[in-house]
Amino acid sequence: MIGVTGATGNIGGRAARLLADAGHPVRLLVRDASRAPDLPGAEVAGGCDYADAKALAEAFAGLSTVFLVSAKEAANRVEQHKNAVDAAREAGVRHLVYLSFLSAAPDATFTFARDHHATEQYIKSSGLDFTFLRPSLYLEALAAFPIDGVIKGPAGQGRCAFVAQDDVAAVAAAILPQADVHRGRRYDVTGPEALSMERAARLLGVVxxxxxxxxxxxxxDVYGAPAWEVEGWVTSYQAIATGEMSVVSRTVERATGRPATSLAKWLAQR
Known part of the structure; x- marks a missing residue:
């Protein structure tokens, strides 16, 4: 039985559907059971909040492998992740496949990537088997960058291999049923080409x-967001400028048998 957290979200939901369609037994771990997707043969466990380790441990019971989709950005995100890891260990889960982030490191330019590194380190220290998926910035996020036809940010001439969420979910769905084969591995999950922001903007039809x-x-400043969130927004562009996001991997192709989706192809399919 494979557990999928965040099964009402973009990555978790798509991965869960791929697993269920392929005939794998899946438990959908969600906050609100009424919002869980209707998937063939899937179980649903509601009340799964990363802040509630006890409820998570109950929901994780009987699972061998769990796809731990990272929590929404928050000031206490790492603590939420630690709760989930502790709950998995208490419930007897053997293997966590964690949705991390490209170039996660303690000194990563992108501040949210530091949270992912801290979570990776905690999982490593937990005694659980693990696999880390490290996606680049999403194509879907890139498409939301423009405001009034303009993308603004301190990315300089750096490049980023933006990746489609469908591709990330497909990689997860390919790895989860045979997690033991991927024990201790870390996979960068990227698009097929590293684009400058200027080039990406042109493809989007903006400046x-x-x-x-x-x-x-x-x-x-006009958005009134907390300082930690604004810093995350700005440093995501800075990480492009430093070259930390320029990694191009073949993980999607190797895991799924098809090439990763380019920005041009993704736009043509919308």
Whole structure:
């Protein structure tokens, strides 16, 4: 039995559907059971909040492998992840496949990537078997960047191999049923080409404006978001500028047997 957290979300939901359609037994681990997708042969466990380790442990009971989709960005995100890891260990789960992030490191430029590194380290110390999937920034996120036809950010001339969420879910669905084969592995999951923001903007039919760091923070002040969130927004562009997001892997092709989806192809399919 494979558990999938975040099964009402983009990655978890798509991975769960692929697993169920392929005939694998799946338990959908969700906050609100009424929102769980209707999948063939799937079980549903509601009340799964990363802040509630006890409820998670009950939902994880009987599972051998769990796809741990990272929590939504929050100031206490790492603590939420630790709760989920503790719950998995208490419930007897053997293997966690964790949805991390490309170039996760303690000194990563992108501040949210530091959270993923901290979570990876906690999973490693837990005694559980693990596999880390490290996707690049999503094509879907890129498409949401433009405001009034302009993408603004301090990405400079750096490049990023944006990846489609469908591709990330497909990789997860390919790995989860044979998680033991991937024990201790870390996979970068990227698109097929690293694009500059200027090139990506042109493909989207918008304009890219390279901001200074000072201007980037100033232009985002209007949203009234907390400082940690604004820093995450800005440093995602900075990570492109430093080259940390320029990685291009063949993970999608190797796991699924088909090439990763390019931005041009993704736009043509919309």
């Amino acid at each position: 890219y404006l390279d901001e200074t760091l000072e201007d980037a923070y100033a232009s985002r």
